Amino acid sequence: MLRLLLVGEQRMFVEALSQYLCTEPDLWVADSADRADAELVERISRARPEVMVIDLAVLGDRVHEALRRLDESCPPVRIVVLASTASPELAVEAARAGTAAWLPKERGVTELVGIIRDVARGNAWYPPEVLGTVLRALRQDIRLADTRNDDPLAALSQREREVLAAMAEGKRGWQIAAELFISVQTVRKHTRGILTKLNVHSQLEAVMLARSAGSLPEPSGATVRALPRKTV
Template identity: 30%
Template sequence: MPPIKIILTEDHQILRDGIKALIASANITISGEASTGQELWKLLDKDLPDIILMDISLPDTSGIELTRLVTEKYPEIKVLILSMYTDESFINQAIKAGAKGYLHKNTTREEMLVAIDTVLSGNDFYSDNISKIILKNYIEKAKLNINEIDNPNEILSKREIEILKMFAEGFINKEIADRLFISIRTVESHKNHIMQKLNLKTQVELVKYAIRHNLINI
């Protein structure tokens, strides 16, 4: 089996050297090093690696943007983000950009090797602390709604929920009226009652209420 080819994209020499010393072995070759996005593209023109270890903060392009562009052009390359940031938005953006994994910079040699194996085999890898951040956010987001004692089914009537659902799904009043065989005026009345009961002021809040309470799928 040929060694795994990895490109380091990281603007700090000392970090590149450290990583190289840590993971280079008979099985793993650091086939290139880039300190900017531009340098990375030059390396990719010559030879494609199996994995790119990508820092987020680079001098020219951001690592997130680079990840997006690289995975678009070379879907076979696995990008592993190696970042000092643990903000959820970065993690989220990285996933969206096509990263196959996310490691914090306080990761260990062992974890990095596991991450490399994991993404090479086609799976995603998110280190423990990153997973914890995602988990924590999930729980907090879910809890946000705990204090909303307002269970729609208790406050709103069946008809009102029916109309709220249709409205939030995107039907306009006329369409709702036609489908339910009632007057537009009645649909308006129901919506007014709903807004009064929920103390909402705009239709935008109405849509968001429906989404928060899982009345519709977004």
Template identity: 30%
Template sequence: MIRVLLVDDEAMIRAGVRSILDADADVEVVAEAADGREGVDLTLSRRPDVVLLDIRMPGMNGLDAAAEIKRAAPAVGVVVLTTFGEEEYVARALSEGADGFLLKTGDPRELLLGVRAVAEGGAFLSPKVARRVLQRLDHDRSVDRLKARDKLSQLTGREREVLALLAAGMSNGEIARRLFLVEGTVKGHVSTILTRVGARNRVEAAVMAHEAGLVQGTERREGSD
């Protein structure tokens, strides 16, 4: 069972997201919070597998909450719920260690895929969010397609395969099954990939893979667990 904490100051948004999650028998919403501080406190007391975190909230915002959650409970997955026009916030959330990004107006199926991927130790980027994040990162950090490809050129063929599947939202277990590897081997590849490309976390590596065009044609398996 995947245990989820939902943090958003809008009751209607929480109700909508909860209804989607409740439709999956493998997902349980263990608590809800209306602000970041309450979300941090509930994370520490309930220890969910995944926290779905809004960005703009009164009191402690989602960005500060994400940073505090990752410092205090790094094993808990953090998925940022965002809307268009908040690319600068998403870029900062990335630097705080967020594991996934989803649009509030996106496909409900993406929500479930994202929660599952992050709960299993993977990363998940909504394709639409990824495009906007890439535009922002290109503006703020001048990480263009050529530079991203240059960084990825340091990887072996197998590491590029692992990175492409990671960027498609797969967990280590899913990547291992897809490539017929032991999960520990995949973990080793991921660690090496992060070091070689200079990424701070899986999501940053996934963004770099999207920027380099490595994910084109890579499909995430449906119904995997």
């Protein structure tokens, strides 16, 4: 019998899903939670599930970091993410973190049951609409790893290098956005990309890694242009 652990955003959803899965003769929900609380790793240790089904909504903005920590803390557990969005970028973050399956919620619980069984056998599953993007990203990661040599920043794009250089100067997100003429949301996206590609957990770690390797880029030098004065 497969031991499961469910983590969802809403208690009613978790309970309904738990009741349905328990009707399957080979599935047993050992534990469930309605949020990714600080004791989640301990709950996994107690429940000893083979598969964990987790709602993407409870992971917040740091999808890759949260899933990677779970994968590293509980390596025997296979993770299935239930996603309410078809975002290929988030699916790539999940795959990089070691997630076994990415299932859009609209696929239905019947398909979820089949995927749980498949994942427990050691297989992986991503929907066709994001699979191509995921595979291309993972192949690119392999190529970058082969050509990285001694430069830990080789995986970063030019814009990500500029954001990292500004972070090293202690600039905040809004300051970086103004300097590079991009939005604060774009700065956050580049920051997540930096942390993911450098395999670190914080901006401080990213800066320290770049400095220790002597490869911290110079800032772009862009400055906020002053508005012309009005003439009377």
